[in-house]
Every structure is written in structure tokens, then in C-alpha cells.
Amino acid sequence: MANxxxxxLLEAGAHFGHLKRKWNPNMAPYIFMExxxxxxxxxxxxxxxxxxxxxxxxxxxxxxxxxxxxxxxxQAKEIVAEKIKEIGMPYVTERWxxxxxxxxPTIRKAVKKISVFDRMEKDGTLDHMAKRERLQISRxxxxxxxxxxxxxxxxxxxxxxxxxxxxxxxNAVAEAxxxxxxxxxxxxxxxxxxxxxxxxxxxxxxxxSISLIIDYLVDMIKExxxxxxxxxxxxxxxxxxxxxxxxxxxxxxxxxxxxxIEDIKSEISEEDFNEDSIDQEEEDDExxxxxxxxxxxx
Numbered sequence: 359m360a361n362x363x364x365x366x367l368l369e370a371g372a373h374f375g376h377l378k379r380k381w382n383p384n385m386a387p388y389i390f391m392e393x394x395x396x397x398x399x400x401x402x403x404x405x406x407x408x409x410x411x412x413x414x415x416x417x418x419x420x421x422x423x424x425x426x427x428x429x430x431x432x433q434a435k436e437i438v439a440e441k442i443k444e445i446g447m448p449y450v451t452e453r454w455x456x457x458x459x460x461x462x463p464t465i466r467k468a469v470k471k472i473s474v475f476d477r478m479e480k481d482g483t484l485d486h487m488a489k490r491e492r493l494q495i496s497r498x499x500x501x502x503x504x505x506x507x508x509x510x511x512x513x514x515x516x517x518x519x520x521x522x523x524x525x526x527x528x529n530a531v532a533e534a535x536x537x538x539x540x541x542x543x544x545x546x547x548x549x550x551x552x553x554x555x556x557x558x559x560x561x562x563x564x565x566x567s568i569s570l571i572i573d574y575l576v577d578m579i580k581e582x583x584x585x586x587x588x589x590x591x592x593x594x595x596x597x598x599x600x601x602x603x604x605x606x607x608x609x610x611x612x613x614x615x616x617x618x619i620e621d622i623k624s625e626i627s628e629e630d631f632n633e634d635s636i637d638q639e640e641e642d643d644e645x646x647x648x649x650x651x652x653x654x655x656x
Contacts, residue, residue: 362408362574367401370566375399375547385547388559397547399559408571411542411556412578415518419582420589423517424448425542426509428530433565434522439508441572445579448512450530452505459533462515469506475499518542520575523562524549544571 367373375381375389375397390400418425427449429438435451442449450458458465475495478484484492519534521527521543531553534541541554544562551557561567 362405362570364401364405366570367404367560367567370561370570371564372404372560372567372570373399373401374561374564380548382548382550384550384552385545385559388545388551388557389547399547399561404559407556407558408560408574411558412575414540414556415520415542415575416578416582418517419445419579420586421517422586424512424514425518425520425579426450426512426516427520428454428527429522429568430454431523431526433563434568437565437569437572438522441569441576443508445576445583446511447579448509448516450508454527454530455505456529457533458530459515459519459537459539465506465509466513468502469510469512472499472502472507472510475502515539521554522568524553542575544568 373390375385378392378395378397381389381397385397388400388403390398392398415425425447427438427442427447429435429449429451430453438449439451455465475498478495484495487495515537516539518540519530519542521531521541524531524541524543524545525548531541531543535553540556542556543549543554543558544560544567545551545554545557546560546562549562551559558571560571
């Protein structure tokens with residue numbers, strides 16, 4: 359079982375809070391003392407809250423549901439992307455799009471375009487398009503991959519949200535609260551712990567502190583996933599029933615992808631293509647110019 363000690367948190371600097379003048383009074387129960395104008399977090403309470411959050415996350419993972427991790431601040435984004443990718447949970451590290459939870463169907467439709475673009479490339483659909491259209495699609499796919507590629511496998515609303523800094527990710531927290539989705543968060547002395555369901559009082563600015571806490575939670579989630587795997591191995595469905603379910607699911611995906619392809623084609627044909635808006639770089643201008651010369655020769 360995953361374990362975390364007082365010494366590990368102390369060494370990682372998880373006890374350092376913000377300046378006294380920036381504190382939030384609601385954090386008073388988690389503050390041990392003030393030193394040199396800086397609040398010191400009570401790490402004994404941090405351990406209690408961290409274990410409570412870890413057990414809750416373990417149960418969610420064991421039930422087969424997803425936990426969405428949100429960390430767009432510089433210190434946390436690489437740590438979260440690297441560690442959360444290992445356990446197959448969705449995460450957001452670039453930017454939080456408004457409505458990512460409250461308007462999930464629209465976001466999901468945008469995410470599906472990534473697989474549609476890949477399918478168009480494999481079946482040769484892109485080969486029959488003009489160079490300008492291929493360039494437009496490739497750039498649109500790259501943009502979607504950067505911002506939404508990490509939530510491709512999130513086919514429905516997550517069972518919980520984990521946030522590194524609730525001040526910075528206030529929009530994500532507000533959407534989760536509106537939908538009744540439990541929120542786990544690392545809460546520093548300048549934040550309000552009452553805004554989240556599972557507050558982990560700790561330094562949310564130090565990379566070592568963030569990494570240590572994420573490592574512990576990842577280990578707890580791994581335990582939950584392992585227990586789920588053992589349970590599902592014992593209660594496997596008949597092969598025929600499983601195959602039919604997979605076939606129905608695949609047919610539904612194909613229909614959705616075909617509809618999206620038609621939408622993409624219609625968008626491209628109706629859009630007034632502007633060379634300057636696509637790219638101002640000299641290389642792309644030369645590509646467009648060479649294409650025009652080829653059309654004239656034909």
C-alpha cells in the first residue's frame with residue numbers, strides 16, 4: 359500500500375505557505391505557525407487529508423470511472439502530464455476551455471475530430487484534397503491534439519476532478535461544483551478549502567511538493583485499478599455477449615465518424631480560405647505560390 363511520511367513532505371517543502379498578508383482565513387485550521395511573515399502548514403493534517411483523498415481516488419479507480427487532472431501552471435504541467443499518462447487518466451495541462459464540463463457534448467465532438475482526421479489520412483481521403491485543404495486539416499489536428507489530445511479517452515463526464523491550484527483553475531472548479539462533481543485539490547494558505555470536497559493543505563508552488571503528492575495519489579489509483587482488474591477477471595462476461603457489445607459500439611463509432619467527415623468537408627468547402635490567416639511564414643507562402651503555378655500549367 360502507498361505510504362507518505364512527515365519527513366518526505368518536509369524535505370519537499372510542502373509546509374511552506376504564502377505570506378501572512380495573502381492568507382485566506384478559512385485555512386486557519388491547517389496552519390501550524392507563522393515564521394518570518396510566512397505561514398507554515400501543519401504537515402500532520404496534510405498527511406491525514408492526503409490519505410483521505412487517496413482512499414477516495416482508489417475507490418473511484420476501482421469502480422472503473424475516470425478522474426480528470428487539471429494543472430496548467432508552469433511548475434505542475436510537465437509533472438502531471440508525465441505521471442498521469444502512465445495510469446491512463448485524462449488530464450488538462452495546456453489551458454482550460456470554458457464549458458469543458460458544462461458543455462461536454464460540444465467538447466467531445468471536437469475531440470472526435472482527431473480520430474476522424476487520422477481515419478481520413480489512413481483511407482486516402484486526404485490524398486484527393488487540394489494542398490491547401492490538407493494543410494488546413496493538419497494544422498487543425500495539431501491544435502486539437504495539443505489542447506484536447508489528453509482527454510481523447512474521456513467518453514463521458516469524469517467522476518472527479520483533481521486540481522493543483524484552485525486559484526488558477528477557478529473556472530474548472532466552478533464547473534465541477536455546478537455539476538456536482540467531487541473536487542480534489544492541493545490547497546495553499548491563500549486559497550479557500552471550502553470550495554473543494556477533498557482539500558490537501560500543502561505548498562502548490564514547489565515542484566517537489568506537487569510531484570510527491572501526485573506520486574502518492576498515482577500509487578493509490580494504481581492499487582484501485584489492480585483491484586478492479588482482479589474483480590473483472592473473476593466476473594468475465596461470456597465471449598459471445600462481449601463480442602456483440604463491441605460490434606455494436608464499433609458500428610456506432612463508424613456512423614459518428616462518417617457524420618463528422620461530412621461536416622468537416624462542408625466546413626472546408628464553405629470557408630473562405632485566406633492564405634495570410636493560415637500562416638505568415640515565407641515557406642508556406644512559397645508552397646501556395648508553387649501550387650498556383652501548377653494549376654496554371656494544367
